[in-house]
Amino acid sequence: MLRRSPSAKAMPPARNALPFLLLLAVVFLSLFSLHRPDFRLSFLRPPESDQKTLVLGNPSSCRSQPSNSTSNFRFIVKVLAYDRLDSLARCLRSLANADYDGDRVDLHVFLDHFRASDAGNDSGALDQRLEDARRMLGFVDGFEWKFGGKLVHYRTGNVGLQAQWLEAWWPSSDDEFAFVVEDDLELSPVYYRYLKKLIAAYYYDRSNFNPSIYGASLQRPRFVAGKHGNKLQLDDDTHIFLYQIVGTWGQLLFPKPWKEFRLWYDTHKLKNIQPILMGMVTTGWYKRMGERIWTPWFIKFIHTRGYYNIYTNLLQERALSVSHREAGVNYGRKVGPDSQLINSSSLDVNLWSMQPLSSLKWFDFCFREVIPGRIVKTLDELGPLLHSLHRDKTLIILSLYGVAEASLRNLLCHFESLDIHNYVILGQGSEFLHELNRRGHAVIDTEELVQDLRKHVLKSSWSSTTGRSKEIVATAYVIRKSIVMGYNAWLVSGNMIPTSNIFCNFTQEMHEFATANELELSFFRSSASIFMDENFIIKLTSSPSLKDGKWPSSTPYFGQLAARFSQENKLPMQTIDISKIAYAVTPNDEKQSSLGVGQKMVFWAADMNLNLLKGRLQNLGLWAIDEELSCTSVVCHPS
Known part of the structure; x- marks a missing residue:
């Protein structure tokens, strides 16, 4: 019930204590201003704060929770x-x-x-x-x-x-x-x-x-x-x-x-x-x-x-x-x-x-059910999330590493138009990741997941603190868990756009393990038992480069790490020939306005200038977001 509560009258301090109390208050406020932590609003449950200042014009992730007092209702x-x-x-x-x-x-x-x-x-x-x-x-x-x-x-x-x-x-x-x-x-x-x-x-x-x-x-x-x-x-x-x-x-x-x-x-x-x-x-x-x-x-x-x-x-x-x-x-x-x-x-x-x-x-506007709050921070939370996502026993693991926010939002708009929903976004615990989670996208917080893995699974000698190393380890465990649960897994970079549901169409053509050289695009079949083996994880986490946070330029993608492991163990693998199915967007192709026959996707280098990328994708009709990084269309797919 919402009721107005009477105001309580405070007892005034004793007259001789007033100067001391004022001095104490000044010191406290000074220390507080120097050491106050930067509280950020977490998804679903805001911080335990009575702050009621509105940051005008900012999205909800910047809005604090109102006081739980109803006296001013x-x-x-x-x-x-x-x-x-x-x-x-x-x-x-x-x-x-x-x-x-x-x-x-x-x-x-x-x-x-x-x-x-x-x-x-x-x-x-x-x-x-x-x-x-x-x-x-x-x-x-x-x-x-x-x-x-x-x-x-x-x-x-x-x-x-x-x-x-x-x-x-x-x-x-x-x-x-x-x-x-x-x-x-x-x-x-x-x-x-x-x-x-x-x-x-x-x-x-x-x-x-x-x-x-x-x-x-x-x-x-x-x-x-x-x-x-x-x-x-x-x-x-x-x-x-x-x-x-x-x-x-x-x-x-x-x-x-x-x-x-x-x-x-x-x-x-x-x-x-x-x-x-x-x-x-x-x-x-x-x-x-x-x-x-x-x-x-x-x-x-x-x-x-x-x-x-x-x-x-x-x-x-x-x-x-x-x-x-x-x-x-x-x-x-x-x-x-x-x-x-x-x-x-x-x-x-x-x-x-x-x-x-x-x-x-x-x-949502299509009356399709949206599920906010699906975030993985521990190994125990991973299985239930993957089970809720798969479509025809196939999952898409979408990597945020080296991906601009605008590129990722643009890709998600294309996923929506293609009715692709069996994906999980893998990234560090940034404000952007939590904003995606608030909007109903399933996410894996690699920072939190690796911290949990350190407690229960990883060797104590593994102490890398770089974001890339953590993402590699988290990716390995997500892929392993997918295979153990009987799911095929695609590992995909956010620096690409499919023009059709290639993840569904190409799954039958893939061998147990396939990867591309030009970008992070790899396929792991549920029968690929080599990636279920603990040896893969142990070898990966014990790599000096990974432990020390040094990432050799010759192996920029997780898929190439997996390929190296397959080659060392003389296991069969397949190379995805990107040239036959994809178009590489570059700064120099400003006149390109359409894709060639058989090209089912486009991709670009992670360091490509965002404004140039936007212009190239607009020419191709593949830039699907507005100035606020919101999809320009709502696409409904009746169930």
């Missing part, structure tokens, strides 16, 4: 209205009939002005519009709101639905929440009690807080925004879940993500960057309706940031907020209610029990 209902008096009256009455549990709840009503141009030169029509507006104002002024303050904002000119939403709220604190309601909505009497429970569970509870969540929608979930996406189907036991799409029929907004969006919107609007996200139904809306609607802007923002919304599944087409779908911006004519309104007498599901966040399902 403030809830404001924002009603957006235009010229539908009967609808507005029904909406406000439903809000006034709700149970507010004795809390203070403020009501803000935003009345948009009519368009004078609609009346043309007809003086009578203009007088009628003025009279209608005065009737609206008179009703709102006379409407009794006994739960808190009431504010009426009557605009001097018509601004439209987009400005009504965007200008309705700028949070005054991290404890202020806005519930935005359009005037053709009707609310359940229990809507507020439910939202208050939800805020307590998923915003103020440290064990459930996640910076990826931007709010909650009370409308019945029924719309899949990604073209050709999966049908929105949920089992009867799923009452609360997360879904990327915003729900405008009763949307609760959390303060920090909304501030972040407003600043993002300002930047993009001023720079004339349109919210185009190909593959989305909402992009078609924007192309037809332009700036009359606001949702394409918000959808582009949450796609860029990787944010999610909380939804409720109440079954039997019921909801806590119902849209009557009156004629207006979104509907040319009245359509009628989209759902049945639930009330306390028809409540046959437990609304008040909030499941732990870790048990909830997450869905």
